[in-house]
Amino acid sequence: MDVAPGALKIGATGGKLTTVKVSDKSGKEVPGTIAADGSSWTPSAGLAVGTAYQVSAMAADANGAVATADSSFTTLTPAALAKASDNVDDNATYGVGMIVSVEFSKDVANKDAVAKGITFETDNGTAVKGHWFDDRRLDFRPEEYWKPGTKVTVQYRLKSVEIAPGVYGTDRDEPFTIGRSKVSTVDAAAHRMTVAENGASSDIDITSGSDEHPTWNGTMVVMSKEGTVRMQSSTLPGMTGSPYDLQVPHSMRLTTTGTYVHGNYWSGGAFGEDNVSHGCVGLRDVKGGGDSTTMGKFYADSLVGDVVIVKNSVKKETLDPANGLSGWNVPWSKW
Missing domain, CATH: 2.60.40.3710 (Immunoglobulin-like)
Incomplete structure (x- = not known):
């Protein structure tokens, strides 16, 4: 007969179980316990699916008469x-x-x-x-x-x-x-990012989301390092301002909806002075991406799983913890 892996229960009528042995074809026994009243035995963990088992049980009645029984069964194969x-x-x-x-x-x-x-x-x-x-x-x-x-x-x-x-x-x-610890904190109002790595810290001039397209506040995690990514204004809901179609270097995804920290070669003197992006965090770079640029160095030293915290953005909505790997925004008591 086919038995669901979690449905096995061996019982005795007219007596009490004294020993139960359930084992697979290799002889490996299944751990389990006999109920205090001796009426049944249940495994302490689920059985493997699609597996044949042998059962050997012994029970005794009130007069001390002992009976044994052997049987076999197979757990079901999943549909x-x-x-x-x-x-x-x-x-x-x-x-x-x-x-x-x-x-x-x-x-x-x-x-x-x-x-x-x-x-x-x-x-x-x-x-x-x-x-x-x-x-x-x-x-x-x-x-x-x-x-x-x-x-x-x-x-x-x-x-x-x-x-x-x-x-x-x-x-x-x-x-x-x-790996090593690296936590980057973006102060959108100050246009600066503080990078704390292995006990040392450094400050980097950045530009983040404009008032029309502000960056999310909250704790985000680098989901992927994607290199050069084509970014188009036509894919941005509620887009305002001049349209764009750019090959963006050193792009690291922070949210499923498209927030990145990436290289920026088109914003001139905005770094450390103004927020002009469409929601991403931009660091100085050159077209095509340079290894020795601010973003090139930051990218090379980054790991998937690094933390990026954004604060003081004008965005009012709260970052959805399901948007990317943003579960750090959920209190542990509710996790």
């Missing part, structure tokens, strides 16, 4: 699998603000079980917690920024977790490392 994709590459190095964002290919019905099926092993005991943004997206982070040098392994144990009716996941491990 469908849900893929869990994330933003982590094996053995990569990320910044201290890295948030692991998991996207499922199907809506998740059993969110508690799924969240428990994804765990983080760290070499320094850093605790990590998940937060659901919708029925498919689950982000993970610690309470505070990661400690530099932390070694992390994301452990997916979803093969035996019913994600939705008849739908299960898969198992895998993903190791990565946290």
